[in-house]
Amino acid sequence: MPLIQWDETMAVGMEELDEQHMELIDLINEVYEAIQRHDEPMMSRILEKTRNYSDAHFETEEAILRSYGYPKTEEHGEQHRTFTAKLDEFKRNMHTTANLSQVFIFLSRWLSNHIMNEDREFIPWLPETNDEGA
Ligand SMILES: [Fe+2]
Known part of the structure; x- marks a missing residue:
């Protein structure tokens, strides 16, 4: 069973960022699975992947925020x-x-809180991406 599950309360409304958040959540869930299995090689592999992926994601997100003039970038x-x-x-x-x-609890809590609270705070600065219909 996954530890964290992405749902609409985590949506920032920009597809690129939402997809990256889903991928990060998947990776955190995989780390969790590796811990439960006491599988160190798996843990090490997933952690490396999570480090690379989160680096790229944060860079993308910060570049987007900067480009739309988010004051708290x-x-x-x-x-x-x-x-x-x-x-x-x-x-x-x-x-x-x-x-x-x-x-690990710190990491998983950080991720869900960050997406739900901090990331959603920049929604008003993003361009309108209402693709869900009315
Ligand atoms: Fe963020």
Whole structure:
């Protein structure tokens, strides 16, 4: 069973970003699965993938925010850096006895809260993308 599930409450209304958020959620769910299975090679592989994917996603998102003049772009970017730092901490401690689930809980909570609260805050700055009909 997936840990996090994307739903409309996470939608920012821009297809490119919504799809990337779904992919990130999938990756976090895969990390969760690897932890449950105590599968370190899988964990390591997925974490690497998550690091690369989140780097690319944050870069894309920040470039979009900058291009539409979102006033909190810098601050928003700093929040992304928090996730990256925690992800690296997780990767570093993966093979030790450190409390992995605690770090992982931070990552999964961070992601859903960030999308639902921080990302949705920039919706008014995005161009109208109402493709759902009235
Ligand atoms: Fe974001």
